[in-house]
Amino acid sequence: MLDLLKRLYLLKGVYIGFGVIICLFVISFFVPVLYDLVWILLWLFLIAILSDIMALFLGNNKIVAERTLPERLSNGDENPIKIAVQNKYTFSIDCQIIDEIPFQFQKRDFTIKQRIKSNEKQNFQYALIPKKRGVYQFGKLNIFVNSPLKLVAKRYTFSDKQNLACYPSFIQMQKYDLIAFSKNKFAFGLKKIRKIGQTTEFEQIKEYVIGDDIRTINWKATAKRNELMVNQFLDENTENVYCILDKGRTMQMPFNGMTLLDYAINSTLALSNVIIKKNDRIGMMTFSNKVENKILAENKKSHLTKIIEQLYSIETNFKESDFGLIYNQIKYNITHRSLIILYTNFESLSNLNRQLKYLRAIAKSHLLLVVFFENTELTKLANKKALNTDHIFDKVIAEKFNFEKRLIVNELTKYGIMSVLTKPDELSINTINKYLEIKAKGKL
Structure with missing residues (x-):
């Protein structure tokens, strides 16, 4: 009985019905002839409610449902969640499906409403786009089934709580894996480069x-x-390639809900896969106020799994980055000339100048590629039409910062350091293009 009460929900029709009957009782006080009719109406209404309850609650497992989750979530990508619902009632039902989505998505009103015929099975699918790596907990799958007269509803609960790990974008990795080795690269943004x-x-x-x-x-x-x-x-030309990820405060800047660091992590995974397929050796390091996640360059098939796990486990407090520290690590741990791909961000020329001596020192022994980001918000502001003097002032400031980004590219080029200035959402494709260009031209 207690279980029935926990799963029984009175719908709006019940409250409206009782409200009407109460009003009729009040009217019958002034019109006594209605009194007996109202009592009859009340009993008929109670019988209707009881019959609705019996229709829903007689019999077991009248609704069968299953939620299918992927093995893991891909950060920054659409991840499909599938739900299958089968109606074993002898009548059609209107149901409301409420899936308890992980709190990270902040979707508190997620619901699917659908009518399902008797003995019919329907499949539903929705997509979730996680913005952070980590563990996501899915709660229960709740299905509320309305009675034939829509007076009451019964709640069915399926699927225990499930934890899913959100990894760096393996969907993006697979996408660029296919593109990098496709003959029609140009259609996907990859440049066709003639190999020497x-x-x-x-x-x-x-x-x-x-x-x-x-x-x-x-x-x-x-x-x-x-x-x-x-x-x-x-x-x-089988060479060593190292991806160095800056975990400092400059990489905390958000873009479409993700930090620049997470974009760099996704790019590192996609690039690592291409590098291994191109028979080069890939390694990685991360740094801020200390150097972590060190992996020596290898080309084994199992090596990519090691990189994925390291990228997944990257943690940071976004402290000030110590470029001198990463220079020392490269100097003493990477003894052979390698391609060093440094993911970082410089917002101004003065930021670059503070670290330039370390970058130049790295470039003396290795081929250094600095990958940093356009400030897309400033670009939008610079391209926006100015309507008043305040807008003109904002536009000039935005153009100044954008110009400084181009000056940074020129400054790096002056010292023989290659660079990629890119929008965050174009990071992977632009970095892969640059790697393929370097490899094709035999610069290492």
Whole structure:
């Protein structure tokens, strides 16, 4: 009985019905002839409520539902959540599906309303876009089923609480994996770069995949296996690449709900996958007031998993970054000439000048690529039409800061340091383009 009361909900029709009956009782005080009729109406209404309750509560498992979650969430991407609901009642139902979404999304009014016919199964899907790495807890799946007369509702509860880890964007990684090795790269934003020279040192025979050079098809092996096989050659320029992520306060700036650091983390994962597929070795470090998450450059298939776990576990208090510290780490731990990709952010030329001596020192022993960000809000402000003197003042200030960003690029170029100035949402594609350009031109 207690369980029934916990799952029973009176709908608006019940309160309206009782309100009407009370009004009729008041009227019958002045019109006595209505008194008996109102009592009959009351009993009929109570019988209707009871029949509605019996229709909903007689029998077990009249509603079957299941929520399907992905194995893990991808940060900054749409993650599909699937719900399947089956109606085993002998009548059609109007139901309200309320999924207890993790608190990080701040969706307190999420609901799906649907009519489901008798013995019908319907599938629903919605998407969630997480903005932070970490653990997300899904609560219970609640389904409120209205009675045939819509006087009462019954709550069904499914799925226990489930925890999902939100990892750096593996969806983006898979996307750029396909694009980087596609013949139609230009359509996706990747530049087509002609590679200078090609090695002829044989490594193995493998199955043909889209993107392989058809000139390397091994016709004898193809005839034996009855499927296309190609010769794979060792790349003559297998190099070390290190992604260095600045975890300092300048990387705390938000863009579309995510910090610049999380954009850099997503980009590092996508780039690492491409680097490994290009037979280069990838390593990483992070730094702010100390150096952490150190991984030496390797090219093993299992190495990407290690990088994913390190990127997932990155934590920071966004303190002031010590570039001298990361310079010392690079000097003593990366002994071979490598491509150093430094994800950081400089808002002004004076910010750069304070760290320039360390960047120049790194560039003496390694090929340094500094990746930093456009301030998109200032760009919008600079492009906005000025309507009054205040707008003109704001526009001039915004243009000044944007111009300083371009001066930073020029200053880095003057000392032989490559750079990528990019919008946060174009970070991965621009960084991958630059890496492919460096590799194709044999700059290392």
